Structure formats: structure tokens, C-alpha cells
Amino acid sequence: MRKLRGWVLAAAVMLVTGAQAQEAQVLAVDPNPPAGAYTLDLTHGRLIFKVSHLGFSNYTAFFRDFSADLAFDPANPAAMSVATKVKAASVETLFSDPGVNFNALIAGPEFLDAAQFPEITFVSTAVLVTGEKTAIVTGDLTLHGVTKPVALDVTYNGGWAGHPMDPGGARVGFSAKGSLKRSDFGITYGLPTPGSTLGVGDTVQIEIEAEFINPAAPKPEAPAPQG
Numbered sequence: 001m002r003k004l005r006g007w008v009l010a011a012a013v014m015l016v017t018g019a020q021a022q023e024a025q026v027l028a029v030d031p032n033p034p035a036g037a038y039t040l041d042l043t044h045g046r047l048i049f050k051v052s053h054l055g056f057s058n059y060t061a062f063f064r065d066f067s068a069d070l071a072f073d074p075a076n077p078a079a080m081s082v083a084t085k086v087k088a089a090s091v092e093t094l095f096s097d098p099g100v101n102f103n104a105l106i107a108g109p110e111f112l113d114a115a116q117f118p119e120i121t122f123v124s125t126a127v128l129v130t131g132e133k134t135a136i137v138t139g140d141l142t143l144h145g146v147t148k149p150v151a152l153d154v155t156y157n158g159g160w161a162g163h164p165m166d167p168g169g170a171r172v173g174f175s176a177k178g179s180l181k182r183s184d185f186g187i188t189y190g191l192p193t194p195g196s197t198l199g200v201g202d203t204v205q206i207e208i209e210a211e212f213i214n215p216a217a218p219k220p221e222a223p224a225p226q227g
Helices: 002-027 102-107
Strands: 036-040 046-053 057-063 066-072 081-087 119-129 134-143 146-160 170-181 200-214
Touching: 036 170, 066 200, 134 170
Parallel strands: none
Antiparallel strands: 036 066, 036 200, 046 057, 046 200, 066 081, 081 119, 119 134, 134 146, 146 170, 170 200
């Protein structure tokens, strides 16, 4: 029993020491990503939209296939820019009835009409810094063949110059929210009559979570083992 306790104690010490070493490695990473050209890491990107359904709930869906290029400049945030491309046919509703292709319905002519307008784009035109980590990013959104200005409230969540275990190199993360009127873009199917909520709402809420990477950034060296 005494020997067993000794093994348990040794294992606990190894686990604690390993965790401390891992924590020290994380803390040693440079949290200041450099300026440069970054691209979206789609594995850590979500483009979500919500729209009122009968006034009872906000129906929520997202896009599986989109890309973005970010000109990142932490020394001059107002000079940063972003350009995004979304495949309209990649809309994902997670509709529960396997007998109904609801993705195809939303991508079809009554809504996104992906066959005629296969790509949705957003190109920023201005960045208004509103706080230490916040800004309003205005840009031209092209949806359903119509281009209109749209503003996004953006929060910078942080980043790093690189990590020995991150093949993406330098990494930065953002959250963003905004809204638009789908009728402004010629998508009017199912709109409620004035004064009613019986239909699919006009206002579309947009939520974005995105991490951008720069593999070309200099790779940091692993921190020295803690003695």
C-alpha cells in the first residue's frame, strides 16, 4: 500500500509539473501579432444569420463555405481592411426533416437565388475606432446582385505573434455583429404584411466569429524548459 501511494504521489507531481510547464510555455508566447496579410482560418470561423419566424423565434442558420483576407495593422487600426467571399449555396439550416431539402429552398430563387448569384461579398470601406478593442467597420455588401453599405460592430479578441504548436503562424481573432434589411437587396419572399409578424422577417441579424492566420510571420522559438 505504501508503494502504491508513492506511485500515486509521483504521478500527481508529474501531472502538476507538466501543467505548470505547459502554462509557462503559453505565457511565454508574444501576444502582439505583427502587421501583415492574414487569411481566414475557416476551422475557427462562423458566419451566422438570424431572422424572425412568425415573431415567435429567430430562425438561425449559417454558411459552411466562406473566405476572407485581412490587412492587419495594430499600430493603425483605422487603416485595416477586410474582404470576404461567401458561397451562397453553402447555406446550412440543419433542417431536421430529411425529406425536405431546406438548404436548397433557402439557396433557391425565392431567397438567395444562388444559381444566379453564387457569391456574396463584403469589402470594407472604412474603420471607425470606437474603443481600445472595438470599431465600426463599414463596407459594401453585395447580396442577391445588389450592393449596399452595411456596418458591423467589431471587437478585437486578441492574438499572438505565433506559437510553436500553431502551424498557422501569427493569429488574431474578432467577433462582429450587424444587421440588414433583406428587402433592400430584393429578397422579399415571405415578408409579413405591414403591422404583422406572420411571415419571415425583413431584418436579418448577422453574427461573425473569425480567426485569421499569417503563416508567413516569423516563427517564435519554443521557450526554454523551466528548471
